[in-house]
Structure formats: C-alpha cells, structure tokens
Amino acid sequence: MIPGPDIVIACPACGALHRYASLRSGNSFGAWGWTDGRVVSPLLPDRPRITRCHACGGFVWVYRAEEVGTLTEARVFEPVYEIIVEHEGPRRVDVMARLRDRSKQSFAEVKELLARAPVVVARDVFEDEARRLVQSLQDAGASASMRRQVIDTGKTPEGPPPEWKSAPYVTHLSERELLAAIAEGVAESWEDACYLRVQAWWAGNEPFRRTEVPWVPWAERSPEARENLRALAAQLSERDPVERLMKAEALRELECFDEARAVFQAGLPKGFEQAAAFIRALAEQGIAELRQLPPTERPEPSR
Known part of the structure; x- marks a missing residue:
C-alpha cells in the first residue's frame, strides 16, 4: 500500500x-470477507464516500465536495464566480450600461449577449466583486x-495553511447516521441509495464480526434497520451476479430462507459459485x- 497526499475538502x-x-x-493481500x-x-482501506460535517452536522458526499487543496503538494485552489x-x-438600457462599465464591450456586443439570456455575463470574478456586480x-x-467555481492558482506556498493541517479526517457514519441519511433523502442517484443501504446493513452487522458477540436476529433490531434491509433486498437486481449474491444473503439474514434459496435457482457465473x-x-x-467466508470463498474487495 502506498499512501497519497491528504485531500482537503470544504x-x-x-x-x-x-x-x-x-x-x-x-x-487485497490478506483480505477476508463475510x-x-x-x-x-x-x-486497501475502506474510505467513506459520505460523512457528517463536524461543524454544521450536515451530510457530505466526500468525493463530490469542493477540493480546497492537498497537504503534501500544497496546491492552492481559489473560489471564483460566474455571473448569470x-x-x-x-x-x-440600465442593465446594459452596468455591464458595459465592467466589461468595456460595445453596446452592440452587450445587446447581443443579453439576447441569449439566461446567459453568463462574467467569469472568474472574485467573491466581493461578484456580489457587487450581482x-x-x-x-x-x-x-x-452568481455561481461558484474553483480554479487552480498554480501557487505552491512554502507550507499548507494551518487550517488545512488542523482539519479533521472524514469518518464513517454509524448505522443510525446512515439510516438518518436515507430518511433525509440525501441520495442523488440509484447508486447513492444502494450504497447507503449497503453501508447501513454492514454497520448494523459490525458488532457481530467479533466471535465473542452473540448474534441478534433482525427481528429484534430497530424497525428502521429491518426496513432498510428489506428495501435493499427488493432493490438488488438478480441480473447482476454480485447483487444476486447479496440479495440472497439479505433474505437469509431476514430468515426468509425459501426466498434466499430461490435466488440461487438460476445459478451464478464462475467465480461466485463457492460463495x-x-x-x-x-x-x-x-x-x-452472519458468517465469515472460508478462505477460498473470499471475494476480491470492490471499490
């Protein structure tokens, strides 16, 4: 494993x-599966795709958040704005005059620009100026x-700003937080929704990956957790071999044993047969x- 630089996001x-x-x-050397x-x-560490903001408590999709810079390379990104x-x-006429004062374009050029409204009339404007122009x-x-964008300034300062170094690392959400994110509807796509439901399932099972912790049936867990697993089982497709395997497992854990066995009737491609x-x-x-898979049935980790 070769680590990369810390990425700072907002x-x-x-x-x-x-x-x-x-x-x-x-x-994946030394990996084990369940x-x-x-x-x-x-x-191959599992990095969270979604976290909670330590300041406002809102949910943040990590890889969609604005990148401010990187700690080791100390590249500086700067926010700019488009004016629409x-x-x-x-x-x-008043609007055209104010645009001409800033852009120094001709009357005809500004007139032609506004004829295409809605239209971007200025780009790469810093925040204070953008607010004044709007x-x-x-x-x-x-x-x-005004619409926020980010540009790479190309600057390489002697060291990252102190606030970058003190920024906390993103953390995995708990089962309760994942269920709350599902309830709030933060998913922006089918993939997001599936990710949240799978992560909530795994988080609920996390205590039972230790052999000394006795299994708690899903019938005895929270209604929200049970409903999430039922919804996930319904959502997973039987056309995809990975989803079909996970669907059968969800049904088995829910003690729907006949339905779980029925999922396997069509068989699975080579590579999935042992699991x-x-x-x-x-x-x-x-x-x-929940059971740990025997060594020969441990799948490759997917990211």
Whole structure:
C-alpha cells in the first residue's frame, strides 16, 4: 500500500474544512470477507464516500465536495464566480450600461449577449466583486445570480495553511447516521441509495464480526434497520451476479430462507459459485447468522 497526499475538502453547506487520506496504490493481500459482502483488506482501506460535517452536522458526499487543496503538494485552489443574468428586466438600457462599465464591450456586443439570456455575463470574478456586480444588476431590475467555481492558482506556498493541517479526517457514519441519511433523502442517484443501504446493513452487522458477540436476529433490531434491509433486498437486481449474491444473503439474514434459496435457482457465473454454495447451505440449514467466508470463498474487495 502506498499512501497519497491528504485531500482537503470544504463542506458544501457551511464551508468547514475536512480531509481524507488518498491512496496511490493498494492490493487485497490478506483480505477476508463475510457473507454480507463486506471485505476487510488491511492494504486497501475502506474510505467513506459520505460523512457528517463536524461543524454544521450536515451530510457530505466526500468525493463530490469542493477540493480546497492537498497537504503534501500544497496546491492552492481559489473560489471564483460566474455571473448569470436570467432575465434583463424592464430597464434593459440600465442593465446594459452596468455591464458595459465592467466589461468595456460595445453596446452592440452587450445587446447581443443579453439576447441569449439566461446567459453568463462574467467569469472568474472574485467573491466581493461578484456580489457587487450581482447587486448592481439587480438594482437595475435584472434577474441575476452568481455561481461558484474553483480554479487552480498554480501557487505552491512554502507550507499548507494551518487550517488545512488542523482539519479533521472524514469518518464513517454509524448505522443510525446512515439510516438518518436515507430518511433525509440525501441520495442523488440509484447508486447513492444502494450504497447507503449497503453501508447501513454492514454497520448494523459490525458488532457481530467479533466471535465473542452473540448474534441478534433482525427481528429484534430497530424497525428502521429491518426496513432498510428489506428495501435493499427488493432493490438488488438478480441480473447482476454480485447483487444476486447479496440479495440472497439479505433474505437469509431476514430468515426468509425459501426466498434466499430461490435466488440461487438460476445459478451464478464462475467465480461466485463457492460463495453461493456456502450461503445456500446456511439457508438450507435455517441459519441466519452472519458468517465469515472460508478462505477460498473470499471475494476480491470492490471499490
């Protein structure tokens, strides 16, 4: 495993800084897996895709958050804004005059630009100037707004800013937090929704990966956790071999043993057969507990 630089990101809601450790390379040597699909790989760490902001408490999709910079390379990114005029309003001449004062374009050029509204009328404007320009256009009766972007300044300071170094690392969400994220509807796609449900399932099973902790049936867990696993089982496709294997396991853990066995009727491609046989045997015996897969049935970790 070769670690990469720490990436510093900003919460999209409040701007608070966080960081996560990147990875230049890794491998699955020494990995072990579980029947619920969770794979633990010491040389390929599982990094959270979603976390909670330490400042405002909102949910943050880590890899979609704005990158502020990197600690080791100390590259500096700077926020700039585009100015958009959605509609010029009734005082078109005043709006055109204010745009000409800033851009030094001709009357004809500004007129042609506004004819394409909604249109970007200025780019790479720093925040204070952007706010003044939007306010000026709004005062002239236009419907105007500003949209944040980020540029790489190319600067390499002697060292990262202190606030970058003090930014906390992103952390994995607990089962309760993942269920709350599902309830709040933070998923932006089917993949997001599936990720949240799988992570909540795995988080709920985490205590039982230790052999000394007795299994707690899903019937005795929280209603939200049970509903999440039922919804995930319904959501997973039987056309995809990975999803079909996880669907069967979810049904087995829910003690729907007949349904779990039925998922395997069509068979699975080579590479999935051993894990499928192991899970099917547990279902046939009426065993719902999470189990560690034997060495030959440990799947490669997926990222």
